[in-house]
Amino acid sequence: MRVLVCVKRVPQTGGRIVLTADGQQIDTKFLGFTISPHEECGVEEAVRIIESQGGESTVLTLGPAAAEEQLRDAMALGIDRAVLLETDGSEWDPVSTAAIIADTIRAQEVTGGPFDLVIFGNESADSGGFQVGIRVALALERPVVSGLKGLTLGDGTATARREAGGGGWETYELPLPAVVGVKEGINLPRYPSVPGRLRAKKKEVERIEVGAAAGGPAALGGMAVGPAKSLLRLPEEERSQAEILGRGADAAPAVVDLLQRIGVLAR
Amino acid sequence: MSGSILVFVELGTGEASGGADRVSLETLAFARLLATAADGARVEAMMFGAGAEGVAADLGAHGAAAAHVISDGHLAAAYAPAAWGAAVAELARARSAVAVLGPGTDRGSEVLAHAATRLGMPLAANVLAATPGVPWTITRQRWAGSLLEDATLDAPIACLTMAPHAVAAEAHPGAAAASVASFAPTTSPADLVVRVTGHEAPSAGSVSLTDAKVVVGGGRGVGSSDAFAKLEELADLLGGAVGVSRVVTSNGWRPHSQQVGQTGQRIAPDLYIACGISGAIQHIVGCKSAKRILAINTDAESPIM
Ligand SMILES: Cc1cc2nc3c(=O)[nH]c(=O)nc-3n(C[C@H](O)[C@H](O)[C@H](O)COP(=O)(O)OP(=O)(O)OC[C@H]3O[C@@H](n4cnc5c(N)ncnc54)[C@H](O)[C@@H]3O)c2cc1C
Ligand SMILES: Nc1ncnc2c1ncn2[C@@H]1O[C@H](COP(=O)(O)O)[C@@H](O)[C@H]1O
Numbered sequence: 335m336r337v338l339v340c341v342k343r344v345p346q347t348g349g350r351i352v353l354t355a356d357g358q359q360i361d362t363k364f365l366g367f368t369i370s371p372h373e374e375c376g377v378e379e380a381v382r383i384i385e386s387q388g389g390e391s392t393v394l395t396l397g398p399a400a401a402e403e404q405l406r407d408a409m410a411l412g413i414d415r416a417v418l419l420e421t422d423g424s425e426w427d428p429v430s431t432a433a434i435i436a437d438t439i440r441a442q443e444v445t446g447g448p449f450d451l452v453i454f455g456n457e458s459a460d461s462g463g464f465q466v467g468i469r470v471a472l473a474l475e476r477p478v479v480s481g482l483k484g485l486t487l488g489d490g491t492a493t494a495r496r497e498a499g500g501g502g503w504e505t506y507e508l509p510l511p512a513v514v515g516v517k518e519g520i521n522l523p524r525y526p527s528v529p530g531r532l533r534a535k536k537k538e539v540e541r542i543e544v545g546a547a548a549g550g551p552a553a554l555g556g557m558a559v560g561p562a563k564s565l566l567r568l569p570e571e572e573r574s575q576a577e578i579l580g581r582g583a584d585a586a587p588a589v590v591d592l593l594q595r596i597g598v599l600a601r
Numbered sequence: 602m603s604g605s606i607l608v609f610v611e612l613g614t615g616e617a618s619g620g621a622d623r624v625s626l627e628t629l630a631f632a633r634l635l636a637t638a639a640d641g642a643r644v645e646a647m648m649f650g651a652g653a654e655g656v657a658a659d660l661g662a663h664g665a666a667a668a669h670v671i672s673d674g675h676l677a678a679a680y681a682p683a684a685w686g687a688a689v690a691e692l693a694r695a696r697s698a699v700a701v702l703g704p705g706t707d708r709g710s711e712v713l714a715h716a717a718t719r720l721g722m723p724l725a726a727n728v729l730a731a732t733p734g735v736p737w738t739i740t741r742q743r744w745a746g747s748l749l750e751d752a753t754l755d756a757p758i759a760c761l762t763m764a765p766h767a768v769a770a771e772a773h774p775g776a777a778a779a780s781v782a783s784f785a786p787t788t789s790p791a792d793l794v795v796r797v798t799g800h801e802a803p804s805a806g807s808v809s810l811t812d813a814k815v816v817v818g819g820g821r822g823v824g825s826s827d828a829f830a831k832l833e834e835l836a837d838l839l840g841g842a843v844g845v846s847r848v849v850t851s852n853g854w855r856p857h858s859q860q861v862g863q864t865g866q867r868i869a870p871d872l873y874i875a876c877g878i879s880g881a882i883q884h885i886v887g888c889k890s891a892k893r894i895l896a897i898n899t900d901a902e903s904p905i906m
Binding site: 349372429461464468475477481498500501507517518559564596 | 680715814
């Protein structure tokens with residue numbers, strides 16, 4: 335079994351977002367970096383599949399040189415090898431991102447054999463385009479389904495489970511090789527171990543320099559690209575006033591009073 | 602702007618069953634705004650499913666001049682993302698669509714991604730505002746709405762999904778019914794490979810987090826899995842549900858189905874009692890529709906306060 339999982343490096347924002355003065359980026363001076371929780375679950379899913387079925391897992395990212403950190407994090411959890419499509423740090427739109435990931439998968443498959451399963455996050459944490467995995471699947475002419483919270487591999491097939499609109503679940507059957515988009519909750523990812531971290535340092539990262547997005551219909555066989563970001567803005571704060579009801583047990587009467595006032599407790 | 606604006610409309614579930622999905626109706630309302638801003642464009646809806654015919658005529662009140670329905674055959678029998686997306690793309694071509702819109706729901710996002718790819722067009726997800734032109738200018742959500750992006754979309758067919766609740770879905774009772782026509786797309790067998798093959802009913806009983814009037818939230822500050830018994834008890838007493846932060850689910854204290862936030866559930870209770878939750882932006886996007894938040898926290902400076 336060969337499994338590929340795609341992850342995207344994003345800033346680990348906390349209580350509030352601070353933008354750079356030109357409004358082009360999140361100011362990351364005081365921030366660490368991470369990947370989407372959906373993708374963390376994708377990494378865990380890939381590791382579990384290889385643990386139970388044997389074979390090799392690969393993690394891939396398109397991002398700046400520093401995105402090696404996210405690849406090493408994934409390898410610390412048990413992913414075998416990594417591919418870094420190294421950009422110049424500029425932003426790639428979803429059409430261009432999908433095109434280069436599809437090309438890379440084709441090239442990787444020539445040398446290493448086909449991937450039975452390619453795993454994406456349901457949506458990236460930062461730009462949330464809800465599309466890269468689907469575009470890659472269509473380029474590779476493979477079956478694809480997104481939003482998965484359950485995945486079981488059988489003999490040449492995958493059974494997938496996702497939440498249905500009105501509650502409950504719906505199931506899908508996909509022949510392998512297939513592409514899936516997963517959501518957080520599909521599994522509970524493990525924490526990295528110290529030996530895992532040490533092993534990850536020695537694992538292979540294949541670097542391929544790709545620079546800026548080539549863009550344009552000509553470069554992408556007729557595909558128009560985009561959307562093209564012009565400015566980031568913080569939403570207007572809908573923040574209403576905050577009132578301190580008290581400290582410790584002293585707050586209890588005020589809390590009860592509030593609950594009665596808003597009808598949560600009967601008077 | 603002449604030509605048509607094609608809107609993928611989902612059949613409703615839960616409270617909206619028997620009608621159209623709420624976010625789809627908001628998407629129609631948005632399409633109507635686009636059409637009036639640039640007069641000449643015609644709003645046309647597209648629906649799949651055995652029950653679609655009955656619902657489609659009512660879409661007139663929501664701004665659709667016409668509704669194209671696929672109410673029999675494989676595509677109506679079961680949701681099939683690739684086949685539905687291909688059908689949307691085919692109809693968009695047939696109707697000379699200048700824009701294709703869908704609701705920013707699980708299915709809406711998936712179908713529009715398939716359709717845009719088939720059309721060779723970019724897709725902007727979770728759009729809040731759009732102005733037609735060459736290029737289109739749009740505002741869309743990033744980080745689940747914690748951040749906004751102004752962007753351009755340079756494409757002959759603008760493919761967009763609408764962020765839920767970006768505009769209100771108002772019915773105009775006097776409006777003419779939509780003219781309903783059935784549409785028979787040319788579906789390739791390969792596109793039908795992935796389709797819903799089974800359903801499991803929701804587990805009965807407990808109050809659903811998304812419908813609860815009171816949600817008792819717990820974060821890292823709750824301290825342990827066992828300590829959640831107190832929160833469960835309070836939620837029971839108030840007829841509400843328990844919601845948690847990601848730290849809680851990552852620690853395995855509570856199941857992910859209770860997580861509130863960017864990668865969990867969006868809640869809109871009358872009261873959210875947030876215990877030991879710091880209020881990271883990814884948590885806040887899940888609970889900002891709460892009418893009131895009662896925070897219990899040892900740190901008066903924490904962002905939730
Ligand atoms: C892409 C992305 C998506 C994410 N999605 C989600 C999501 O869907 N949902 C989500 O919740 N998070 C999400 N997160 C994680 C988020 O950034 C925060 O890490 C998380 O919400 C923090 O959880 P917390 O408030 O429980 O923990 P902390 O931030 O550690 O806060 C604990 C709080 O408890 C208080 N406290 C401690 N002891 C006590 C006590 N005895 N009594 C009262 N208060 C006490 C502390 O003062 C503090 O405010 C996401 C992160 C990323 C990067
Ligand atoms: N730069 C990237 N590098 C690797 N994978 C990516 C990148 N951008 C998006 N993806 C993958 O595609 C998924 C969907 O992204 P998006 O379409 O942006 O919401 C993500 O969860 C990742 O798995």
